[in-house]
Structures are given as C-alpha cells and as structure tokens.
Amino acid sequence: MREYARPALLLTPLLLFLSIAYIFPFLGVARWSFTLPEPGIGNYETALTDPLVISVLVRTFRICLIVTIVTVVAAYAIALIWVCGTPGQKLFAELCILIPFWISVLTRAFGWVALLSNRGVINTWLLGAGIISEPLTLVRNEFGVVLGMAHYLIPFAVFPIASAMRSLDERVLLAARGMGASRLRTFWQVFLPMTGPGVLGAAVIVFVFALGFFITPSILGGGRSVMAAELIYLRIFQSPDWGLGAAISVLMMVTVGLLLALLMRFARPKSMLR
C-alpha cells in the first residue's frame, strides 16, 4: 500500500498548483459562458451561428492546419539533418533550432515585420534589384501569420520527431537495405512510417499551440487576420461581452482536449502503457 501511496503524495503539490492556476479559473470561465449576461446556452448559440465568430473560428482552424503542415514538414527535414547528418551539419541544425528558441516571441514577430513589411529588407532589396516594381504584401496577411507562427513552432516539432528518429533501431534500416531496398524506398516504407507516431505527436502539439497564438497573429496579421485568441481578448477586454468570450474559450478548450485524447490513443499507446 505504501509503495502506491508515496508517488500519489509526491503528486499533490502539482495537483494543487494545477487546481489553483488552471482548473478553478477554467471552471469560472465555463460558468461565465452559461451565466453572462443571462443564464442559458445563448452564448454557445451565438458562437456557433454568428457569422463573424464562425469566420474567425474557421480562419483559426485553417491557419492552424496550414501552420501545422508547414511546421511538421520543415521540422522533419531539420530533425533528419540533426539526427543523421555529419557532425558539422548536426551542429548547424542545433544552432538553427536553439537560437530562435531562446529569442522572445515578441522580438521574433517584430523581426519578421522588419524583414517583410512594404519598406522592409526583402521588399527594398527586390525593388532595388529591379525584380519587382511594386512592394509585395508579405505581412499583415495570412502569409505573414503562417510564416511567423511556423518559425516559432518548429523547435517544438523538431524535439518529438528527433526523439522518434533516435529511438529507431538502426538494424531495421540495415535489414531493409540488405533486402535490396534503395535508400528512397527504405525512407518511405520504413523510416517514415516508423517515425510516424513522433510526427503525429509533433503535429498535435503544434496544432494545439497554434490555436492559442495571440501575439504573433496580432502583430503579423495586422488586425486583418484575427484568430480565436485575439477574438476572445477583444470580447473580454474591449467589449463587455464576457459570456461570449468565455463560450469561445470553452469551445477551444474542448477542441484541444479532443485532440490530446486522439494523441494518447494513436500516437503513444505503447509507450504510455509499458
């Protein structure tokens, strides 16, 4: 009995912290969504029927999906170099992953603005070189948002993917080669499927992170590509519509919960059980 009780005891501080910092506040938010301005499910009806809210939710999911795909593909390539490259390539990949990781999200967003704006580095150079005659719209639109978010999220995807690649038994790859499979076939039919759970895990992490993005879309989207987090912020801090803001929060939370359940079910069942 004692052996089972001890770890539970060690977990109590964590549970307490989670309760105070997350669970009770969330329950409070959930209560607002059903009680403000008047009791009922009116806020959910509005959230799921109001064209503005729906358009923001659809945009949020579309952007997050695109960001997830871009991020995971880029992260896979970086992880591949990081795990399988020559020592020099490994060091380079490591720097590319870690340096942005250490820089504040705000700094990075403004960095992108400096690069991408109409009078930014890229447009100035392209105009000066005579390649374009009008500045390209690279920022204050979805393109800028996707770029900025993917850039921020890549390290979070690289770590689970690289860990999946590292835990792969090299002999399995040798076995495929030994049976006459080319490098390309070995990659597509053995390496990629075997690292699939890592990719799925990375995709869910990136998607969930992306759903809650606030600073990057609001700076790089320039108010034209409002996403769910920004909408919630506007509802709660700029219009006295706490109930609707809370309802959208709850909907996002449920989505995240479902995605995490999916991750547990398909991406890590073995490692979780054994």
Next chain:
Amino acid sequence: MTSATVASEINVSGIGKSYGNFQALSDVSLNIGRGEFLTLLGPSGSGKTTLLMILAGFLKANSGRLRKDGVDITDLPAEKRGFGMVFQGYALFPHMSVAKNIAFPLLVKRQPAAEIRKRVDQMIDKVGLRGHENKRPSDLSGGQQQRVALARSLAFEPSVLLLDEPFSALDKNLRGSMQEEVSRLHRDSGTTFVFVTHDQSEALSLSTRVAIFNQGRLQQVGTPRDVYERPVNGFVAEFLGDINILPIDGAHRSGDVVKGRCAGHEVRVDCGPSQPSATLAIRPEHMSLTVERPAGVNALPVIIQSATYLGSATRFTVKTTDGPPLIVEMPTHAASAQLDTGAKAWIGWKEDRGYFL
C-alpha cells in the same frame, strides 16, 4: 518459385578493418563453399561480427578483396549483393504485419502480386506461423519473431544467408528448437549460411565448418570435429571447452609415438605427424578416474580435490603430485563411490587422446 536456390561461393582474401589504432580484423582469408554452413566463432570483440558486416556490405574493409562466385563484390553496396540477413534482435518492421514483413523483399524485387502471395504463404507454412500472418511483430513471442526474421530473409531465395547471433535473446530450450529449425532451413534451401555466434556448443552442433576468431585474427578453420579435437593453438583449445594442460619433460619421437615424462611417470602420445612440445592438452571427458591404476593406458596418480555431481556426469578436480590441477568428467554411472574428496586415485587416458599444443 520452386526453383532451387543457387547457393553462392564466397572468397575472402586478406580482409582487414581498423578503427583508428584499433585493428578489428587483420588479414583474414577464407573460402566459404557453396551450400556450406560456416560459423564465425569467437569471444566478443574478436572481429567475427565485423567480418559478417563486411560480407553484408554494411561495413567497408580497409584492405583485401571479397569475391562472390569469382566476381569481385568488394565495392558493391549492400542492396545490390542479394544476401539475406538475420539480425541480432531480428530487426523486423514493427509497423508491418508478419505477412507484409515477409513480402517486403519480394516487393522490392518487383515480383507480381500473385507470386508474392504464393511465396509468402509458402514461407509462413515453412516456419510454422500459420494463423499469425496478420499479427504485428510486437504481438509475437521471441521465438516467433525469430521465425518471421528467418522467413523474411529466405523469402527471396538469397544465394547467401548471413545470421548475426540470432539466438542470443532466446532462452535455452527455445534456442535448441530454433537451432534445429535453422538446420532444417539450411538443408531445405541449400543456401550458403554464414552464422556468427560466441556460443561454442551452438557452433559445433550446427556447422559444417567453424572459423574461430580471436583479437581480429582468424585462428583456425575446420570441421567441428577438427577444431575440437585438433585445435591449432591454446586459444582454440580453451575456447571450445575445458581442457587440461600437462607439462611434459623431454618429449621425443620414438617410432609411431611420442614419449616423455610427466610427474615422474612415462607418458606415450600418439599424435600423428604433429611436432612434440612441452605441453600436452587433453579434454576432461577423454580422461577417466579410477581407484586402481588402469592398465594399457597413460596413468598418473592424483589426489581428488572436489567432486561435483552434475546429473548424467560427475566432474572431478584432481591434483597430480607436482603438476597443475586437472579436470576429469566421467559418466556418473561409471564413477566409483570411493572416488570422493581427499581420496587417492589414478587418472588415465588413451595414447591417441592427447595432442601437443
């Protein structure tokens, strides 16, 4: 698909491999005959696995050439060699079913789907995995995974099958039955097998020939009987099992036999043409231990230091008056009850049983 496999012959000449200052393999030359079951045997770090990986094409040798049926394959990449390989730990594809694992090499060879189905079916029957076709490797026992690995490596009828310590993860009973299975697959397929192990009894029981390695050098190649009964040096003799070493004074050839003295008694050795030396080696099971001096054989008086009952056999540690301790192993039913710790007794062995190292 019933066409018999064409077994290949491999010629290894002067193969060497080093990692920095460490010489993993030095100048190994060896012929592996068509349809042979050759075992590479040695302690860990002896270079046996290095040689197998060079044969497979996963490692590049620093020197020497490799030929398959007379064609130089030294620089041929692994995927073009057409060798089958069974890895330590099996290296099955965890995301594929048993049937898909076995079908993989056939898909690579772009065989028609109907042929592949037929061949996979055949292999599943051959290794006794009927009913497990659609399971994932992780749902199988170690022995079953081993069978999948064997089926997969033999499915495309390779001209050579390389096996890297395939039984090291299995328990003793299962190991025995898998050894029989591998023997049977060798007979059925007629393919050349090259097998790596550090287990000398496995090597002796499975192989047509054994190649013994130590510290990156090939020590001896021969039939199991050759290497066990006529080892070329002390390492081979000791690696293949317990051995007693007796110091011999004044060994000299006298007619058909060699005569010398050991612990004050005359010893006669019928060792064929080999040169007499100062050390005589005899396997424990080739010696007998009796209360009375045995007649017609070499005999030395000893004191019994310990007797260990092993079931079918009893193992004695004995000491000659001024020689080293010796080990004698006798069938329990042949050992007298008077042979007990502290008792005086005689060891005896036939003249043709010992050999000079």
